[in-house]
Amino acid sequence: MKEAVVETVDCQVVGSRPTPHIIWKLGNQTLQGHTIRHRDNNVTVSRVKIQPFKNRTGLSLTCEASTPGIPEIVISDKLILNVQHEPQVSLRLGQNLDSLNIREGNDVYFVCEVQANPAVKVITWRFNGLEISKGVHRSGNNLIIQNLGRQWEGMFTCQAKNELGEGTSRELKLNIKYAPVCAEGQQQVYETMRGEQLAVSCLVHANPIILGFSGNSTTPRGPIT
Incomplete structure (x- = not known):
């Protein structure tokens, strides 16, 4: 049926x-x-x-x-009764993982929970809409990412398919916390006249948001105080 x-x-x-x-x-x-x-x-x-x-x-x-x-x-x-139906799919983080405290360098895993009859033949994982093909490990209905990098911050889904059709989970957002890192390609050398005001920019990536800055500068004659 x-x-x-x-x-x-x-x-x-x-x-x-x-x-x-x-x-x-x-x-x-x-x-x-x-x-x-x-x-x-x-x-x-x-x-x-x-x-x-x-x-x-x-x-x-x-x-x-x-x-x-x-x-x-x-x-x-x-x-x-043996009622056959397309897969119904949901996605969650593994047990003991706090979605509000995922940090760079952690190991994380996702669980793709599937209800289907007949059983699913294929489970596909996607990150920001694109199928994941490398940089991860798969074990049954689990997706494992070791030594998590900031490039994995985004939206994950899983899709299951059986003989009657396919089902896709809702998106699960992975929010990765990491220490401040200076953006690449910034200007590092500034020239100015003595007594002239100088605006220096510093672009930093961080999660959570940065609460304050501190730093120092140098001249050929020594540090500026």
Whole structure:
């Protein structure tokens, strides 16, 4: 059975007179069936329609028949539901990892949680929309990044695929904290006249935000005070 596709199931009872009383049950829930009597060959058919959902997998669909006047004798047959569906996917950080305190140099791992029937054949990992092909380790449904670098700050997703389709997780943002680092390519030498004011810029990358600056400068004759 496929999820959300309405299925018709028949229950056939032979050799009961008068017409048997037929009850349908899905788990503990009683369903309303439609009974058809074939008098020529003494066969009664009861028909029920069900709409499978994935949370009904493993439930018993039972047909119970009894003859009016003999209620103590009940015969039954059952069908165990196996509802197939596309993957439903969610993404989270591994246990004991605090998303608010991920630091440069740490080891981190992600868990791609998948519900699917039939089982998934392929799990694909993406970083900022692009498939991850190197710089990581994979183990089952886990993605592992060792000695985390700042280049991994961004959005992660995982995608799972089975015979019925594919599902993609919501994006998970990895926020990496790191010590201040001076940006490359900045001007390092400034020339000015004595007594003239000079504006010196300093571009720094950091996470969290920098609270203050300190520094020193030098001239050919020594440090400026």
